[in-house]
Amino acid sequence: MRKRIGVLVVSIIILIIGYTYLNQSHRDIENEPAIFEMNSKEIASSFTANTSEAEAKYINLTVELTGHVTELNSNSITLDDKVFCQFTNPIENEIDEHSQIKIKGRVIGYDDLLEQVKLDQCTINKN
DSSP states (O other): OHHHHHHHHHHHHHHHHHHHHHTOOOOOTTTSOOSEEEEHHHHHHHHHHOHHHHHHHHTTOEEEEEEEEEEEOSSEEEETTTEEEEESSOOOSOOOTTOEEEEEEEEEEEETTTTEEEEEEEEEEOO
16 A cells, blocks of 8 residues: 555656646747857857857857848848748848848757758847
């Protein structure tokens, strides 16, 4: 009987911990302060020079990048052909290609094939 109660208590504790872990609050990148502020060519060159070192430095951190728009889609922007910025919501601002903008987002990785730094949860800063 004691063994069954012990197993039941341990099972309940594991379920509570698992539920809490799975239902963590999501990060609000838009309202987080940027850890790094730079232009798109600087972050791209750091990934090109040493990918593993740059990943250790930037992955999962909020960055604010300045660059020229080289490609524009409804949910994404590419800066200087080096940084791909994925937006959660469709882009509503009137943005022209080749215009300079400032974008804040979370670094999620580097694409070796396209040689682009990938950001998600991006927002356009109006400065």
